[in-house]
Amino acid sequence: MSLETQNHEKSSQAPQPEYPPxxxxxxxxxxxxxxxxxxASLHPATEAPHTEIAAGDAADVDTAVGAxxxxxxxxKWRQMAPAKRAKVLWRMAExxxxxxxxxxxxxSWDTGKTWFDSSKIEIPLVAEIFRYYAGxxxxxxxxxxxxxxxxxxxxxxxxxxxxGMITPWNFPMxxxxxxxxxxxxxxxxxxxxxxxQTSLTSLWMARLGAEAGLPAGVLNTITGGGRAIGTPMVxxxxxxxxxxTGSTEVGKMVQREAAETVKRVTLELGGKSPNIVFxxxxxxxxxxxxITGIFYNKGEVCxxxxxxxxxxxxxxxxVEALAAMAAKTTVGGPFAEGVRMGPLCxxxxxxxxxxxxxxxxxxxxxxxxxxxxLRDEVGGGKGWFVAPTVFADVDPGARIAQEEIFGPVLxxxxxxxxxxxxxxxxxxxxxxxxxxxxxxxxxxxxxxxxLRAGTVWINTYNLYDPGxxxxxxxxxxxxRDLGRDALSAxxxxxxxxxxxx
Ligand code: NAD
Numbered sequence: 001m002s003l004e005t006q007n008h009e010k011s012s013q014a015p016q017p018e019y020p021p022x023x024x025x026x027x028x029x030x031x032x033x034x035x036x037x038x039x040a041s042l043h044p045a046t047e048a049p050h051t052e053i054a055a056g057d058a059a060d061v062d063t064a065v066g067a068x069x070x071x072x073x074x075x076k077w078r079q080m081a082p083a084k085r086a087k088v089l090w091r092m093a094e095x096x097x098x099x100x101x102x103x104x105x106x107x108s109w110d111t112g113k114t115w116f117d118s119s120k121i122e123i124p125l126v127a128e129i130f131r132y133y134a135g136x137x138x139x140x141x142x143x144x145x146x147x148x149x150x151x152x153x154x155x156x157x158x159x160x161x162x163x164g165m166i167t168p169w170n171f172p173m174x175x176x177x178x179x180x181x182x183x184x185x186x187x188x189x190x191x192x193x194x195x196x197q198t199s200l201t202s203l204w205m206a207r208l209g210a211e212a213g214l215p216a217g218v219l220n221t222i223t224g225g226g227r228a229i230g231t232p233m234v235x236x237x238x239x240x241x242x243x244x245t246g247s248t249e250v251g252k253m254v255q256r257e258a259a260e261t262v263k264r265v266t267l268e269l270g271g272k273s274p275n276i277v278f279x280x281x282x283x284x285x286x287x288x289x290x291i292t293g294i295f296y297n298k299g300e301v302c303x304x305x306x307x308x309x310x311x312x313x314x315x316x317x318x319v320e321a322l323a324a325m326a327a328k329t330t331v332g333g334p335f336a337e338g339v340r341m342g343p344l345c346x347x348x349x350x351x352x353x354x355x356x357x358x359x360x361x362x363x364x365x366x367x368x369x370x371x372x373x374l375r376d377e378v379g380g381g382k383g384w385f386v387a388p389t390v391f392a393d394v395d396p397g398a399r400i401a402q403e404e405i406f407g408p409v410l411x412x413x414x415x416x417x418x419x420x421x422x423x424x425x426x427x428x429x430x431x432x433x434x435x436x437x438x439x440x441x442x443x444x445x446x447x448x449x450x451l452r453a454g455t456v457w458i459n460t461y462n463l464y465d466p467g468x469x470x471x472x473x474x475x476x477x478x479x480r481d482l483g484r485d486a487l488s489a490x491x492x493x494x495x496x497x498x499x500x501x
Contacts, residue, residue, distance in 0.1 A: 014333070014335040016105070016109075017105035017106045017109060020203040024054050024063075024203075024221065025203055025206035025207055026222065027063075027216045027217045028216030028217065032054070033057070033060055033224075034059035034060050034063070035055065035059070037054075039052065039196065039224075039225075041109075041198075041199070041200070042197075042346070042347075043112070044343040045333040045342065045343050045379065045385075046379075047347070047384070050109050051200070053196070053224075055196075055228065056222045056224030056228060057228050058228075058229070061229050062232075062236070064191045064220040065162060065191055065236050068162040068218070068220055069189075070217055071215055071216065072161055072189040074215065076215045077187065077214075077215050078159065080187075085137045085184075086134045086137035086185075087134075088212050088214055089130050089133055089134035089137060089184060089185060091212035091213060092209055092214075093130035093134065094212075095208040095211055095212055096126050097124070097127045099204070099208065100123045100124065102204075104119035106200035106204065107123070107172060107173060107198075107201055108334040108335065110169075110172065110199075111170070111300075111334075111342075112298070112334050112342040112384065113334055114334050114339055114340065118334075122173065122174050123173065125466075126173050126174055126177040128466055129482075131466075132181070132467060133182050133184070133185040136484070140185070140491070141157070142154060147497065150499070150501045151499050154495070154496040155493055155494070155496075156493070156494040156495075156496060157186070157492075157494075158494050159183075159491060159492070160186075160240050160264055160492055161188060161240030162188070162189050162239050163188045163190050163240065163241045164190075164191050164233045164236070164241065164242045165183075165192045165243045165244075166193050166226075166233070166243070166244045166246065166254070167192070167193070168246045169195035169197045169345050170300040170302070171297070171301075172200075172201050173204075173205060175245050175268075177205070178482055179245075179486075180205065180219065182482075184214070184219065186491045188490050189217060189220075190219045191222060191233060191239070192205070192219065192220065192222070193233060194221065196223060196224055197346055199221075199223040202223075203221050203223065205219070205221065226250065230250075231257065234254050234257040234258050235260065235261070240263060241265070241490070242254060242263050242266075243265075243479075243489065244266065245302075247269065247404075248269040248270045248430075248477075251267045254267065255267060265479070266471075266478070266481070266489050267472075267478055267479065268470075268471055268472065268476075269472060269475060269476050269477040270476060271302050271304070271404060271432030271433060271472065272307060272403070272404055273293075273304060273305050273307070273430070273432055273433040273453065274307045274309050274424070275290050275308045275434070276421050276436050276437065276447070277290070277308065277310045277311065277318065278311050278438040278444075279313040279314045280438050280439045281314075281438050281459070282437070282439060282459070283317075285437070285459065286318075286459075287322060288325075289305075289459075289461040290308045290322060290410070290461070291325045291326065293305025293308075293461035294388075295326070295329055295340070295388050295408050296462050299405065299408040299409065300407065302432055304406070305461050306405060307401055307410075307413060307424075308412045308413070310412060310413070310415070311414075311421075312414050312415065320368075322368070322369070322390050326370060326388040326390045331374055331387065332385075333379075333383070341388060343378075343383045343385045344384040344385075344386055344407060349406065352407070353386050353405055353406070353408070354373055356403070357371050357389055359400055360389075360391045360394070360398070360400040363398045363399060365392065365393060365395070365398060365411070366391065366393045367390075369389060370387030371389050372386075373387070386408055387408075389409045391409070391410065393413075394413050397427070402427075402428055404430070418443075418447060422450055422451070425451060429474060430475055431473030431474035431475075432454055432455070432476035434448075434455070435456065435459075435460070436451075436456065436458050437458075437459055438458075441458070444459070453472075453476075454470065454472045454473055454480070455468075464482070466482055466483070467482070467483050468482060468483055469485040469486070471485075
């Protein structure tokens, strides 16, 4: 087999992080779970427990919401001078930078992502997001509206209140930062519930926030399962807003539950994003873009370019180049030298991705790279390793072209005309991201404008910036994280009518 692999590190050789206590962080301190229960965090490369977290329940939700409610009522935070609040956010960014190695270690141990990705890309980006929103604190302006008669209208931007945040396991600290930083910038208080599989960095985030000067109760992190603490949080009358990132299925449940108390809701959900390559594209760049589009973070990316649509004139050579590059992608443990792709995050994901590989084969797609587990070859019988997999000639209606796999499995589909490409691109229930590859910028831009997706990249893929809003069309969700747009997700508009007679 031509696939390059690299033995994963023995867990004893991989650098151990400093772990947070197996507690919640509530009201500025570590708090034991009410039930006294804990659950194990597993390392994807060894499948062995590497630490424990608190297994919270509804009582812990109640305590955390109580702390956040009290902190919201307290003028210390709500009425803190904007410049001072900005300084707290900036200080959080500095502390994140200073603790980068430890945070990145926590992330790689929890998720299996490579040390390069966690330490060089993600944690630095977390700090950037806090810096970006520190800049907005002093600019959260309202307006003055002309009114009839001797009167004046003001619009004020006020914090929503207690924000419940629920995040997934693929980019634990980064996706928490997308929500926490703008919510803090607008003066809200927070109860953050990370995925029970990857909670460590969200606990550290709350602890570093306290060190940076957040008053007690402003940022609380509680850990535990979706039904155990996610549902009670969504149902809790003391929570004003739910900001959720995760699967479309759970997102729909969250929206239904939140309707009971008319909570504000932002949903960032799944995707099946098309990466569309026209024949006039820079061939090499498009192949690289398609490869990073699907294999970055093992394909565990909501915006993964999991469908590559290629114009017929370059289809065969493109498939060949993709297959060759996929086969060269080095798979191994997250801390091993030269590894480009770590193990999948958890056992369910591993089983589900391999089941999709079987579905692809059963549905008649042409397997040109990967298509198997690497647990034995790379992990010596342990670890959720899957080979980078490419299917060509995929029917646009097939299961692997319709359903979010959330793993390193690419479906390649040929097209003849731009109209057909657009029709295939839109032929799923999602609308999170897309990309267009063409040297003709006018054509690419025209095509980008027709695409029903929250983000469209042109001649690149998988790039993010704190200033550029991110979110979905269709069943990929609604509301936007990042950029100026996120400020409206964490503020209420209040109108004031002043009678000047
Ligand atoms: P998930 O929906 O299973 O879980 C997400 C979070 O919701 C976790 O914290 C989980 O504990 C919690 N949860 C589960 N059941 C719940 C319930 N009944 N009530 C309240 N909370 C509950 O998703 P996941 O497997 O952790 O993450 C993968 C999914 O996330 C993929 O579908 C991916 O596309 C999506 N995602 C979307 C974005 C985006 O920005 N659009 C980003 C990353 C991931």
